[in-house]
Amino acid sequence: MNNKLYGNLIFELSHPGRRAYSLPKNEFGNHELPKEMRRAKDAELPECDEMTVVRHYTNMSENNFGVDNGFYPLGSCTMKYNPPINEEIAALPAFNNLHPLQPESSVQGALQVEYDLQRALSAITGMSDFTLNPCAGAHGELTGLMIIRSYHQSRGDNKRNKVIVPDSAHGTNPASAAVCGCEVLEVKSTEDGLVDLADLKELVKNHPDDIAAMMMTNPNTLGLFERDIPEITKLIHSAGGLMYYDGANLNPMLGAARPADMGFDVMHINLHKTFSTPHGGGGPGSGPVGVRKGLEKFLPKPHVVKTGDAFSIEGLEVQDELEGQDGLETLNNQDSQDSIEKKLENNHVGAFLGNFLVIVRALTYILSLGKENIKMVGPLSVLNANYIKESLKDDYELPIAGLCKHEFVFNGLKDKSTGVTTMDVAKRLLDYGYHAPTIYFPLLFHEAMMIEPTENESKETLDGFIDVMHKIAKEARETPDVVKRAPHNTPITRVDDVEAAKHPVLTYKQLIEDSEK
Numbered sequence: 454m455n456n457k458l459y460g461n462l463i464f465e466l467s468h469p470g471r472r473a474y475s476l477p478k479n480e481f482g483n484h485e486l487p488k489e490m491r492r493a494k495d496a497e498l499p500e501c502d503e504m505t506v507v508r509h510y511t512n513m514s515e516n517n518f519g520v521d522n523g524f525y526p527l528g529s530c531t532m533k534y535n536p537p538i539n540e541e542i543a544a545l546p547a548f549n550n551l552h553p554l555q556p557e558s559s560v561q562g563a564l565q566v567e568y569d570l571q572r573a574l575s576a577i578t579g580m581s582d583f584t585l586n587p588c589a590g591a592h593g594e595l596t597g598l599m600i601i602r603s604y605h606q607s608r609g610d611n612k613r614n615k616v617i618v619p620d621s622a623h624g625t626n627p628a629s630a631a632v633c634g635c636e637v638l639e640v641k642s643t644e645d646g647l648v649d650l651a652d653l654k655e656l657v658k659n660h661p662d663d664i665a666a667m668m669m670t671n672p673n674t675l676g677l678f679e680r681d682i683p684e685i686t687k688l689i690h691s692a693g694g695l696m697y698y699d700g701a702n703l704n705p706m707l708g709a710a711r712p713a714d715m716g717f718d719v720m721h722i723n724l725h726k727t728f729s730t731p732h733g734g735g736g737p738g739s740g741p742v743g744v745r746k747g748l749e750k751f752l753p754k755p756h757v758v759k760t761g762d763a764f765s766i767e768g769l770e771v772q773d774e775l776e777g778q779d780g781l782e783t784l785n786n787q788d789s790q791d792s793i794e795k796k797l798e799n800n801h802v803g804a805f806l807g808n809f810l811v812i813v814r815a816l817t818y819i820l821s822l823g824k825e826n827i828k829m830v831g832p833l834s835v836l837n838a839n840y841i842k843e844s845l846k847d848d849y850e851l852p853i854a855g856l857c858k859h860e861f862v863f864n865g866l867k868d869k870s871t872g873v874t875t876m877d878v879a880k881r882l883l884d885y886g887y888h889a890p891t892i893y894f895p896l897l898f899h900e901a902m903m904i905e906p907t908e909n910e911s912k913e914t915l916d917g918f919i920d921v922m923h924k925i926a927k928e929a930r931e932t933p934d935v936v937k938r939a940p941h942n943t944p945i946t947r948v949d950d951v952e953a954a955k956h957p958v959l960t961y962k963q964l965i966e967d968s969e970k
C-alpha cells in the first residue's frame with residue numbers, strides 16, 4: 454500500500470470543497486434550526502472524494518491482523534475461528550433491530566435464544582442455571598463474587614471477605630475480588646505449575662472463618678490441568694468457602710470435563726473466547742455466570758424463564774421505572790454510597806439482557822457444531838498445542854514439560870547467550886505474517902511466551918508456524934541484530950511502549966500540535 458498517496462489519516466487527504474456525495478435539490482424552502490441549537494463554528498470534518506474515502510478505509514482495514522487473515526496463537530485469549538454463519542444469524546433483522554423495551558410477546562424468538570443458551574451452557578458445564586447479563590469475563594467474575602457474597606450474607610455470615618487466588622491467575626481475578634470489597638490471599642504454585650497444596654492448607658488454617666471463595670482457572674493459565682482439584686474443593690468447602698471457576702479456559706474442557714463435576718459452585722464463561730465472537734481489540738464480549746444447584750436464587754435479574762411454551766423476563770424493573778416514575782424514585786432515594794451494593798439490591802449487573810448479539814453468535818456456534826462435534830473441540834485444541842510444544846522445545850525453553858492442555862508457556866529462547874528476548878521473537882513473527890503469541894504473561898517466568906493454537910488450525914498451518922519459529926531461533930544465533938530490530942516489514946516499526954503509555958497520542962489535533970512543536 455502507498456501510505457503517501459492514501460494518507461494515514463483521512464484528515465490528511467482533505468481538500469476544502471471536495472465532496473463524496475450530492476444532495477437532491479432542495480424543494481422545501483429553508484427552515485433554519487433555532488440559533489441556540491446550532492454550533493458556533495463549523496465542524497472540522499475531512500472533505501474528500503468518494504474514491505479517496507473508499508481506498509483510504511480499504512487500505513487501512515488491510516493493516517488489520519485478524520483470525521481471518523492469519524494464524525493468531527494469542528495464549529489465554531482463545532482467538533478461534535469465527536464462522537461467518539454466526540455473523541449471518543446475528544445480522545438477521547429480527548435479532549439486529551430489536552428494541553430492549555419491546556413487549557415480551559413480540560420478542561419470543563429472542564427470548565428463546567437466551568433461554569436455549571442458558572440451558573446449553575448448563576448442559577456443557579453441569580451448572581444448574583446461568584445469567585447472560587454480564588458483558589465480559591471480568592464482569593462475570595465480579596458478578597460471581599457478588600453472588601458468593603449474597604450467599605454468605607443470606608446465612609448471616611458477614612465476616613467472609615477473603616478470596617484466595619493462585620499466583621498464576623489472570624490479573625482480572627485479584628482485581629475483581631478487590632472491586633467486590635474483598636481481600637486477596639495469594640496461593641503459590643509448585644515447581645510444576647500447579648496450586649501448591651501445602652501452601653493452600655496453611656492459608657486455610659490461618660483463616661478458619663473468613664474465606665469467602667477461592668478463584669481458579671482450570672486448566673490454569675499455564676495450560677495445565679489442576680490434578681488436585683478434588684482435594685482443593687474439599688479443603689475450601691470444609692472451611693466454609695465457595696469455589697469460583699474462571700471459565701476463560703473452558704475450551705479444552707468441552708466434551709471432556711465439567712466444572713460442576715469438579716466441585717465448583719459459581720463460574721463464568723467468556724462466550725467471545727470459547728464460543729467464538731471476534732474480540733480482537735477488546736470487544737464485544739459476554740461473560741455469563743452459572744451457579745450450582747441451590748444458588749439459583751442469587752443470580753441477578755432480569756432472567757429469561759419458560760412457562761409452558763412461553764418465554765418471559767423475570768425481574769425487568771426498568772420497564773416499570775419508565776412507565777411510572779416510582780421505580781426511578783426508589784432508585785434515586787436509595788443511599789448512593791455504594792453503587793455495587795445498590796445494584797446488587799436491585800439485582801442488576803448490566804443493562805437489560807446482556808450483550809444480545811454475542812449471545813446469538815454463541816448459540817449459533819453451539820448449534821452448528823452440535824452435541825457430537827462440540828466434544829471434538831477440547832481434544833483437538835489439546836492435540837494442536839502439544840504438537841507445537843513438542844516440535845519447538847529444542848529451540849525454546851520449556852520450563853514445565855509434560856502434557857499440556859490447550860496452551861503452554863515457553864520461557865524465551867533456549868539459547869540465552871544470543872541476547873534475543875521474547876519481545877524480539879514476537880516482533881520478528883510479525884515480519885513473517887504471524888500474530889505474536891501472548892508475551893510476558895503469566896508472570897511466573899521472566900521471558901514467558903504463551904502459545905494457544907485453538908482447535909481450528911490445519912496441520913499445514915501449524916507446520917508453517919513451527920518452521921518460522923525455528924527460523925527465528927536460527928536467526929537469533931546467526932544474525933541476532935535482525936531479530937532485535939524487527940519488525941522490518943510492518944507499516945510502523947518498533948514503538949516505544951513506555952513513551953506510548955506515558956504520553957499517549959490519541960487525537961488527530963494532538964498529533965498536529967506535536968508535529969508543529
Ligand SMILES: *Cc1c(COP(=O)(O)O)cnc(C)c1O
Nearest residue numbers: 529589590591623625701723738
Ligand atoms: C480473558 C481472561 C479473563 C478476562 O476476561 P475478559 O472477557 O477479557 O474480561 C479472565 N481470566 C482469564 C484466565 C482470561 O484468559
